Amino acid sequence: MKNLIRSIFNIHDFELSELDFGDLYISNGDRKYYWLVVEQNNISRVLELQDEWFEKSKEHIDTKEFVKNTSLLVLANNDKNEIKKKEILLIEEDPFQFKKYVLLFTSDIMKQLLEQTEKGNPEKILELIVNESVFNNYKSNYSEPSWRHLLYNLAHKLPFLKINVEVNQTLDNLFEEAEKTLVEKELLEYSELIEKQHKEGVLSELDNLDLDELIELLDNKTDNGN
Template identity: 35%
Template sequence: MKEYIYDLFTQFGFQALRYEAIDLFTFTEESDKKVYWAVVEWENLEQIAEQSAIFSSCRELVNQPEIDKNLSLVILIKLNDIERINAAKSAIIKVEENPYYFKKYVIHYADTEYEQIKTQQGEKTVLEFLTQQIVSADCFKTYKNEYRATIWQSLVYRLALKLPFLPITIKTNKGLASLFEDNQLKVASKNLKMLDDRLSGEFAELSSKQIEEQSADDILNKLIPIIK
């Protein structure tokens, strides 16, 4: 999975450095501001104790003072069944809300999701496949109907909601595309982590047709109590 994320970052245009178990990515925005993302894969979330050492390694690799306030950490962790995912939810929230050193994004995945997404991707690049599937009605419908299952569609939206730099092509101001546009703005501006799980829970009882009939404002009104 770490190689998949490496390909995603580099295809987006990040410059990559590798040091031991850390992948460090640098991107210069249009404003000439540099942003940094470190990616690690952990066996368990108790490894949060290693964050100080990871931060120090990143500073040594880049040696730029701006990294101190512009560094995010992606933590990959393999959770192969729903029981382990449910058991890890509180720990994920605790890690992501930890205020020290980084903004943190925990991305869990299952072997089945990872193998499925690579098969579905075919000859497309990682970036091309994800940006297409994020706004695919069929992909979202499957995710909505089976959001508790370990399927590739769930991984697509988990990545979209945890990696706010991912481009989302908006073709209309209604329905699915608008939903994800608004969600991405919220994630980017307020750092709303675990939004994918909370969104699924809020809309679990609604049919796909009922979701399609709701405006973006209606959906955001449902999300506001969760955000507060």
């Protein structure tokens, strides 16, 4: 995954500085912004380590732009299926030091993506992202782990991606449509799960549940193989 990410940053003209804990990328455009990419499978340590990562990165780039315009991408291998959605939310919603993204993957799905993209050719990745057939397949099977799921997670986590291939709909419209579909389906799944466990108060009780409860219910559902 690290090499694939490097190829994507390279094709978008970022300058790379290799640090002992990750890769620091510097944009070469008029507007300076920065990305720190680290491999960290134990994501529960990310918030603990972010201050150290931030300070060490500043030793290489100590500018006002760095303080305000630096994002952190965490690459996390989930072969053991131990990382929970709640952990990712806690990291990505944390407001300190970096704007943070967690990219989850497994070795098998990473292998599938490489097979589909000519061993991680960044231009092929961009083509597939805006391929309507690929996207529609992803929408129809969004809950199933696949190379398409990893592909669109990658596009979501790296918002700077330059998409040069024309399609009938813009990528923004595609994601907007997908997000609406996902929300509708997930709410239905929440409803069915709550109904099964509580037997009453299905949709009417959703407003009384906080986000943590909903996430925990979904995690339990996934853990049980549903």
